[in-house]
Amino acid sequence: MVSFFLRRLVQSLLILLGVSIxxxxxxxxxPADPVRQIAGRSATPQTVENIRxxxxxxxxxxxxYWRYLSGLVQGDLGRSYLQKTEVSTLIASRxxxxxxxxxxxxxxELLIGLSMGIVAALRRGTATDQSLMIVSxxxxxxxxxxxxxxxxxxxxxxxxxxxxxxxxxxxxxxxPSMTLGILGSGWYSRMMRSSMxxxxxxxxxxxxxxxxxxxxxxxxxxxxxxxxxPIVAMIGIDIGIFMGGIVVVESVFGWPGIGQLAWQAIQxxxxxxxxxxxxxxxxxxxxxxxxxxxxxxxxxxxxxxx
Amino acid sequence: MNGEKTNLFGALVPKSxxxxxxxxxxDGLSISVNTESGLKPLVHELSFDLHRGETLAIAGxxxxxxxxxxxxxxxxxxPPAVRVTGGSIHFGELELTALGEYALxxxxxxxxxxxFQEPMTxxxxxxxxxxxxxxxxxxxxxxxxxxxxxxALEALKSVRLSEPEKRLNQFPHExxxxxxxxxxxxxxxxxxxxxxxxxxxxTALDVTVQREVLDLLRDLQHEMGTALILIxxxxxxxxxxxxxVLVMKGGHFVEENDxxxxxxxxxxxxxxxxxxxxxxxxxxxxxxRAYKPDDDTLVAELEKVVVHFDVRSGxxxxxxxxxxxxxxxxLSIRKGEIFSLVGESGCGKSTIAKSMVGLVKxxxxxxxxxxxxxxxxxxxxxxxxxxxxxxxxxxxxSLDPRMRVGELVREPLxxxxxxxxxxxxxxxxxxFERVGLSRDQVERYPHEFSGGQRQRICIARALALNxxxxxxxxxxxALDVTVQxxVLELLKELVSELGVSFLFISHDMAVVENISDxxxxxxxxxxxxxxxCEQIFGSPRHSYTKKLISAVPTPDPSRERxxxxxxxxxxxxxxxxxxxxxxxxxxxxxxxGHMIATEDSFT
Numbered sequence: 077m078v079s080f081f082l083r084r085l086v087q088s089l090l091i092l093l094g095v096s097i098x099x100x101x102x103x104x105x106x107p108a109d110p111v112r113q114i115a116g117r118s119a120t121p122q123t124v125e126n127i128r129x130x131x132x133x134x135x136x137x138x139x140x141y142w143r144y145l146s147g148l149v150q151g152d153l154g155r156s157y158l159q160k161t162e163v164s165t166l167i168a169s170r171x172x173x174x175x176x177x178x179x180x181x182x183x184x185e186l187l188i189g190l191s192m193g194i195v196a197a198l199r200r201g202t203a204t205d206q207s208l209m210i211v212s213x214x215x216x217x218x219x220x221x222x223x224x225x226x227x228x229x230x231x232x233x234x235x236x237x238x239x240x241x242x243x244x245x246x247x248x249x250x251x252p253s254m255t256l257g258i259l260g261s262g263w264y265s266r267m268m269r270s271s272m273x274x275x276x277x278x279x280x281x282x283x284x285x286x287x288x289x290x291x292x293x294x295x296x297x298x299x300x301x302x303x304x305x306p307i308v309a310m311i312g313i314d315i316g317i318f319m320g321g322i323v324v325v326e327s328v329f330g331w332p333g334i335g336q337l338a339w340q341a342i343q344x345x346x347x348x349x350x351x352x353x354x355x356x357x358x359x360x361x362x363x364x365x366x367x368x369x370x371x372x373x374x375x376x377x378x379x380x381x382x
Numbered sequence: 383m384n385g386e387k388t389n390l391f392g393a394l395v396p397k398s399x400x401x402x403x404x405x406x407x408x409d410g411l412s413i414s415v416n417t418e419s420g421l422k423p424l425v426h427e428l429s430f431d432l433h434r435g436e437t438l439a440i441a442g443x444x445x446x447x448x449x450x451x452x453x454x455x456x457x458x459x460x461p462p463a464v465r466v467t468g469g470s471i472h473f474g475e476l477e478l479t480a481l482g483e484y485a486l487x488x489x490x491x492x493x494x495x496x497x498f499q500e501p502m503t504x505x506x507x508x509x510x511x512x513x514x515x516x517x518x519x520x521x522x523x524x525x526x527x528x529x530x531x532x533x534a535l536e537a538l539k540s541v542r543l544s545e546p547e548k549r550l551n552q553f554p555h556e557x558x559x560x561x562x563x564x565x566x567x568x569x570x571x572x573x574x575x576x577x578x579x580x581x582x583x584x585t586a587l588d589v590t591v592q593r594e595v596l597d598l599l600r601d602l603q604h605e606m607g608t609a610l611i612l613i614x615x616x617x618x619x620x621x622x623x624x625x626x627v628l629v630m631k632g633g634h635f636v637e638e639n640d641x642x643x644x645x646x647x648x649x650x651x652x653x654x655x656x657x658x659x660x661x662x663x664x665x666x667x668x669x670x671r672a673y674k675p676d677d678d679t680l681v682a683e684l685e686k687v688v689v690h691f692d693v694r695s696g697x698x699x700x701x702x703x704x705x706x707x708x709x710x711x712x713l714s715i716r717k718g719e720i721f722s723l724v725g726e727s728g729c730g731k732s733t734i735a736k737s738m739v740g741l742v743k744x745x746x747x748x749x750x751x752x753x754x755x756x757x758x759x760x761x762x763x764x765x766x767x768x769x770x771x772x773x774x775x776x777x778x779x780s781l782d783p784r785m786r787v788g789e790l791v792r793e794p795l796x797x798x799x800x801x802x803x804x805x806x807x808x809x810x811x812x813x814f815e816r817v818g819l820s821r822d823q824v825e826r827y828p829h830e831f832s833g834g835q836r837q838r839i840c841i842a843r844a845l846a847l848n849x850x851x852x853x854x855x856x857x858x859x860a861l862d863v864t865v866q867x868x869v870l871e872l873l874k875e876l877v878s879e880l881g882v883s884f885l886f887i888s889h890d891m892a893v894v895e896n897i898s899d900x901x902x903x904x905x906x907x908x909x910x911x912x913x914x915c916e917q918i919f920g921s922p923r924h925s926y927t928k929k930l931i932s933a934v935p936t937p938d939p940s941r942e943r944x945x946x947x948x949x950x951x952x953x954x955x956x957x958x959x960x961x962x963x964x965x966x967x968x969x970x971x972x973x974x975g976h977m978i979a980t981e982d983s984f985t
Contacts, residue, residue, distance in 0.1 A: 079695070279503040284496075285458055287518040287569065288491035290481075297517075301508045376508055377553040 083112070084369065088362045095358040096148065103347050110345040112183050114157050131157070144351070153355070154348035156341075163352040164341065167334060173243060173355065174333030177325070178360075180253030181260070182311065184369030189261035190307075193268025198295070200273060206276050218323055224255040224328040241330035252329045256321050260314055276305040301375055308372050312365030315353055319357045404431035404739065405576050405609050406455070410469035413450050413459065425450055425633045427469060432577065437603065439609040439624035441617065441656070443862035444833070446611045447633040452579045454479075455611075456496055467577035473577070484883045490843040492522040499582035501562035505554040511538075511565055512550030518569050527729070537572040538565070541598060543847075559727075560591035566757035567598065574606055581613045593933040596623060604829055615862065617620040617660040618892075618935030621645060629653050641939040659867040660937045662894070665920040675719035680752075680881045681769075681850045682715040682738065687746035690731050693957060705847040706775070707733040707958045708744070709907040710966045715851065715883050721722075722886040722894040725904035728956065733907075735853045738885070740769050751850045768798055771844035775856035777836035781828040787839050788814075788824025794846045818872060834865035841872065852876075853885045858893060870897050891934045895919050900975075902929045907957055908967050913976035923978045 111128045112119075119127075128134050130175055132143060153163035189212075196208040231251060232240045238251050275281065276299055284298045321371060323336035334353050341349035389870065413425040425447035432438050440448045453459050457478060471478040473494065478486070488969065498504045506514060506853055515534035516527055523530070531550065538546035541564040554562055570578055580599065584592035600623060603610050604960055612623055620627055629652070636651045648654045688710060693703035708730040713723045723731040726952040738761035740755060747756045751769045754760025759961045760884040771794075774780045781790055783880040788810050795806045811821040817838040828836055837857060844852050854873070858866045874897065876882055890896050895915055902912040903926065922928045959966065967979035 190604050262709045277498050279498060280506040282458065283498065283504045283566070283569075284506070286456055286490055286496045288487045288489070289517065290487065290521075293517070293521075298506050298509070302506070305508075378507060 081366075084366060085096040086292055088366065091173055091362055092355065092358055096145065096355060097141070099351060100144065101352045103135065103350060104137050104140070106345065108345045110157055110347050113345050133159055148355075153352040156349050157346050159346075159349075160343055163176050163348045166337060166349065167352050168259055170332060170334045170337045173331060174326070174335060176249065176317065177256065177322060177331060177333055181256035181312070181318060181321075184253045184257035185260035185314075186311075187261075188257065189264025190268050190304075192261070192265035194272055194274055194295070196265065197272035197276065200269075205269075209269070212262040212265040215258045216266075217262075218258070220255060220259060220324045221328055223258050224251075224325055227251050228328070243330075243332050252325050252331050255328070256318060256325045259321070260317065264307060264310070267310065268303065271306055272299060272304040275299045278302070293373070305372060305376055308368050308375065310368075311371075312361070312368035314355075316361045316366035319361070397571055402704075404475065405434050405474040406432040406611075408451070408455070408469070408836070409472070410430075411451065411454060411471060412468035413447065413454055413464065414467040415464045416462070421467065423467070423633060424464070425454075426635075428630070429469075430628055430638060432609050432611060434576075434609055435603070435607040436625045437612055439612045439614060439620040439627045440630060441614060441620050441627055442630035442636075443615055443656075443864065445632060446630040448630050451494065451583055451630075452581050452611060452613055455579065456490055456494060457483075458490075458496075463548075478750055488522070491518055491570075491575075492573050492593065493575050494577045495573070495575040496578065496579040496581065497563070497566050497570050497583045499585050501559050501566055501586060502701065504566055505562055507554055509553070510550065511552055511554065513556070515550075515565070515569050515572060515613050522573055533572060534568075536840060537568040538600065540567040540571065541565070541729045543568070558591075559587055560594065563587060563595055564598070567595070567602070570600055570610070571606065571776050576801075577609045579611045579613070582615070582621065583612075584955075585614070585616070589891065590726065590929060590933045592619075592935070596935070599623070614949040616935065617645075617657060617863070617937040618662075619737055619890055621937045621939040621941075622935045624939075625887075629656065645937070655864055657937070661863075661867070661870075661890070661896045662937050663892045663895055663919065663931065663934050665916070676717040676881075679717035680714050681717050681750070682713075682885065683747075683749040684713050684734070684738075687711045687734065687737060687744050687748060689730070689737050689742055689744045697952055701960055703957050703959055706720055706907050706958060708737065709964050710746075711904075711907075712969075713902055713909065714914065715885060717850070718881045718884055719899045720877060720884040720886055720897055722888060722898040722901045723904055724888055724891060724901060726889060728931075729904040730907040732855055733906050735772065735855050735885065735887055738853060739767070739772060764798060768847040769850045771847060771849040771852050771883075773837070773840045773852060773854045773857045775859055777833060777840050778828065779858070781836060782842055783828055785827075785830060786825055787831070790828075790841045791818070791824075791839065791846055794843060794949050797848060800847065809846065810842075816845065816876075817842045818868075818951070830867075833861055834869060837861060837869055838872065841869075845876070845880075849882060851883045851885060853887070855887045856889070857886075859888065859890065862940040866893070873897065890929060890968050903930065906954065906981070907964070909969065909977075910967060910979040911977065912969065913974075913978075917974070917976040923972070923976070925981060 111131070111133060115124045115127055132140060135143075144154065153166070153167070155161065156163055156166060159166065167257055192208050192212060196205045199205045199323045228240060228251060231237050238247050242248050281294060281299055289298075322333055323339050324335075325331065326333045326335035329337060334356065337349060338353040340346075341353065401429070408431075409429050411428045412423060414421040414423045428447070428451060430438065440451065442448045444654055450459065450464070453659070455478065459465055466479050469479075473489065476489075478489070481489075501588060505511070512531060512534055515537060516530035519525070519530040519533050519599040520527060525533075535546055535550060538549055543549055543561060543564045549561075549565070557565065567583075583599065584595050587595060596619065599610070600804075602608070610620070614620060624641045626638065626645055627641050629644075629650070631652050636652050637644070637648070639649070644653065645657065648657060677869060687708055689708040691705040691707055692701040693705060694700065695702050711730075711734060713721070723734060725731050733742060736742045738748055738750065744756065747754065748778055749755070750766050753763070753766050753769075755762045755766055781787070788807070791810045792806050795801060800806070801809065810824060814821055814824060819835060819838055819842070828839070831839065840857075841852075858869050861869060870893065873884060873886075877884065886897060900912065900914050901918045902909045903918065903924065904910070905926045911918065911922065911927045918927060919931065922931055969977040969979055971977055
């Protein structure tokens with residue numbers, strides 16, 4: 077098991093290295109010139125050239141990347157071109173908000189998705205099952221900005237249960253988490269339903285019934301741990317999907333996370349911030365997948381012996 | 383232990399001692415399935431009694447309704463489609479079909495317990511053995527989980543599982559099939575039920591393990607006086623275990639009698655057919671062969687064939703262990719010969735087949751029809767692929783459900799570019815008739831055929847390219863005995879008419895004796911004994927061959943049930959550390975081609 081994690085760790089570092097190379101090269105090829113953004117429209121060619129030299133952007137690609145990488149291994153993500161602040165400071169100030177939002181979203185999507193899936197599986201073929209699946213289909217297909225605005229309109233504007241935007245208290249967290257989580261809960265409810273139906277057909281569920289166990293114990297102690305196994309692996313992938321989602325959700329709700337930071341940086345071609353956010357996101361995805369593996373390992377003894 | 387039961391439902395569940403008369407009385411039981419075209423009956427008005435301490439075997443082929451009957455007794459029919467539509471099931475005074483789910487739960491596992499066919503899938507893979515046992519006890523008795531664990535340990539000891547304390551903390555995947563079935567039995571008997579239903583309890587097990595489990599069931603039943611309903615298709619198991627037998631066919635009652643009378647004097651034509659179709663193990667003599675193999679032409683020669691599979695582990699995924707699937711196997715198959723490989727699961731018999739068609743890499747030398755297919759000097763060519771064809775175990779899984787069967791049989795001809803479409807279709811028609819199907823069935827789909835017919839289609843497909851050798855890997859194992867007998871007959875006809883050779887791979891000793899010219903007995907990747915049928919079955923010399931033969935249940939209830947020495951433990955693992963070599967057995971010819979391994983080289 078230790079060797080399994082060591083191997084995964086080495087793999088993860090290689091993945092991050094790959095991500096850094098690809099992102100760096102893509103940004104280098106970007107037709108927009110970051111120096112023009114910094115210097116402003118009225119700058120003389122001489123000023124532009126000076127800034128370019130100052131930032132080292134006149135160097136060949138591999139030299140620039142090597143400099144970036146050597147900073148990176150020492151924990152230095154570079155300085156923002158425009159805000160004149162360390163990228164790591166900027167990200168550190170924004171990251172907790174985004175992590176909180178993601179945690180809320182994971183909680184919301186698992187709570188909604190899994191319970192819908194379980195109920196639908198147990199009531200398979202009935203009207204309950206069909207209506208739940210229609211709801212989940214809407215959840216999967218509705219664009220996030222539409223869901224966000226809809227939730228805002230109903231629960232914040234009309235009912236006034238939650239604040240319209242901002243950050244700070246638990247009630248600020250509810251609507252953004254729901255918005256971010258609804259897409260996933262649609263997927264989870266469908267996966268959970270089919271997985272549960274599959275597991276309920278298994279021989280060991282029949283054995284459990286033959287033992288005279290109660291229905292609740294059969295569902296929660298025998299069927300659920302088995303049915304949830306394929307879904308655990310999805311949670312890791314989910315974090316990647318969230319990374320795309322938070323850019324939208326954070327701007328709809330004015331949530332001060334790295335999604336907003338990234339959005340602003342992209343508009344201004346602030347390459348160090350874009351690099352930093354991409355790497356932090358990639359790290360989050362890698363850690364998410366590692367955690368998913370760890371959970372699978374805890375639930376499923378068959379993987380443990382391998 | 384006493385028979386006192388304390389549970390919430392104690393008032394309704396009568397204590398064992400209060401019973402008089404049959405412990406179970408099934409009267410006019412009908413079971414139907416709800417389909418789009420209305421109720422379709424599956425079991426018709428079945429009636430039987432079960433008495434305390436007796437073993438009733440319900441025998442029949444697939445679709446006879448025997449398993450449904452047992453599920454109906456447990457109240458476990460798959461809802462909502464399948465249900466009891468008539469009759470009654472009396473457990474003592476209780477009418478089970480009238481009970482609600484809550485009441486039934488008090489009886490399941492407690493007074494009527496059940497063992498299922500598939501030990502590999504019948505235990506929850508993510509739950510410890512100890513927990514699975516204890517929860518069954520806790521469900522019915524008001525005792526603490528700790529006390530239940532003590533009882534669970536007792537139950538494991540009573541099924542003679544090795545190292546019972548350790549097993550409590552293991553997960554199902556850490557146990558072999560035979561061990562898992564013992565756990566299932568432990569779970570079923572832990573509460574000393576009045577009735578134990580065993581649904582094909584040994585069908586999925588190897589023959590030596592089957593022997594152990596049957597012995598165990600018999601002993602436990604004697605100790606506890608439990609009534610046993612044994613559901614099986616295997617008349618050998620019936621003969622060894624049952625006091626009375628009930629034969630079913632297509633959901634109908636056929637006949638019921640005590641076991642000796644039924645075997646000696648079957649009253650119904652179907653029962654006689656069933657008994658006749660059972661291949662019984664003899665001494666290898668007296669089996670007529672229409673075709674004499676051609677000694678001078680070898681269609682397959684294997685010389686010191688070795689197949690290893692690597693097991694990787696560690697940070698760098700280095701090879702640390704190897705599975706020694708096939709070790710140093712040499713054999714040859716003559717033209718027109720049926721050569722059988724027999725052995726228990728994991729002995730490497732199927733791996734040999736795969737290496738002969740180039741599906742796994744091997745070292746050593748394999749020649750097919752004189753053509754070397756082994757690297758580095760030889761290679762697999764399309765000609766060789768035409769010369770060897772395979773027929774697999776599960777005919778449904780090996781036929782593409784979306785293709786018409788005619789196309790399935792024609793496909794090899796298309797792939798190898800034999801003839802034009804009209805010639806190919808003519809050939810397909812001929813093949814269908816050759817395997818006992820009719821020409822006008824070619825337009826149908828696989829699901830429209832029965833299991834036996836599907837296997838005939840697979841055989842027709844294998845014959846399409848006019849091969850020299852057909853490898854039949856457990857090809858009749860999934861078929862009912864009456865169907866099996868007919869398919870075996872077809873194989874023999876093909877040998878005598880077409881001169882094709884067969885490599886017949888099977889775990890079933892009786893079938894092997896029935897069909898083979900020569901037999902190789904495999905154990906842990908090596909052949910330990912090889913010879914013709916008379917030699918192997920008439921005078922087996924190697925201890926493993928003897929063990930295999932003596933483990934086969936005999937379909938003859940009048941024969942003394944011999945109490946052979948209890949076999950304990952499982953076959954050792956073929957996985958070894960990378961630097962460890964396997965001692966090769968040495969085969970000595972003791973006359974007329976009867977080869978046996980010296981026992982001291984056998985570890």
